[in-house]
Amino acid sequence: MPQRPVLDFWYDFASPYSYLAAMRIEPLAEAAGVEIRWRPFLLGPIFAGQGWASSPFNLFPSKGRYMWRDVTREAARLALPLKRPDPFPQNSLTAARLALALREKGLASAFTRAVFAAEFGEGRSISDITVISDILRELGVDVASTVSSAQAAAVKSRLRAETEEARTRGIFGAPTFLCADGEMFWGNDRLEQALAWATGERPAGLL
Template identity: 50%
Template sequence: MPTLEFWYEFASTYSYPAAWRIDRLALAAGVKVVWRPLFLGPLFHKQQGMSDSPFNVVEVKGRYMWRDMERVCQAEMLPFRRPSAFPRRSLLALRLALVGGHRGWIANFSRAVYAANFGQDRDIGDPAVLALLVKEVGGDPVADFHEADSDAIKAELRDNVAEAEAKGVFGAPSFYIPSNKTPGGELFWGNDRLEQAVAWAAAH
């Protein structure tokens, strides 16, 4: 079965519609999705010298993006509320997603985190909010928070960032189709490229 890697970060606005669209599109095309959480801060800083969201750094771009998100979410019938804080701390949520990767609830949890942050303006940096979401998707907050804090999970997230960088990722959402051919896999960037990425995975 063809495989598509979905690289995302909870601070990324356009990853929200992508996360809610990808399983449906992949199912229709017979493509398997691998959910790959990514901590973007270090990558942004290393590649672009930024220490804040580009949408905060360039105000006119940010203003456009919020209006565009409103339109995109409306077209997808996804709830949208501009978060009262942006970007929110994503590190704990990302580590919990990795735990969910081992327990089978990563996709449900990731979608729930996006909906909380961008649909309901809840603080996904707050452990209490995340504990509720873990519970909702069938996890065990006590055990899962404990594991999220383990050296193994921390290393897994660091390894993800390094792997993403090696694959040419520089933003989220990104979609990567592994390949045995030269020069390696195919990368697509942005929610707008999801359809093309799924089609590419199905065809190659």
């Protein structure tokens, strides 16, 4: 059988728009015949490189107000629950490390959706080990060994490498979708376009 096209889904667990994308990407990708690679990373170091000490949605209040209204509208359209976590943005380090550790077991997608659902669907703190432990138990994995594996030097190094790769490939926000040819699409509202591009569709007249 011919190999399916691949789309890299770069996301940060602190990103509300990544929540929207993560909760809808799999059925859309399956319908398009596209394989999704789940690529958790940290936006914090990328923001820091631009001189930002926090999310731009906090640094620029008008942008933040618009974002939350926009996410509220889109969550309602998609019939997704939405509850703003406090504080925002959440510390996503532990969740990102765990997603990488679980990726090798084929559980990155299920873990990612569960974390986003707890964070933005229920307003829970994803830096709370109790919340994370509940999610891991629901996935049927051993909590202690999984948390321990996520703290291993190899996983920590991998997350740093993933974040650096995101930076060097020009990623500046989340979610970002990268096609095999390097074409980039930024934002939840570009998911359908990214999937179409991954399958070879091109807008008429595009140079």
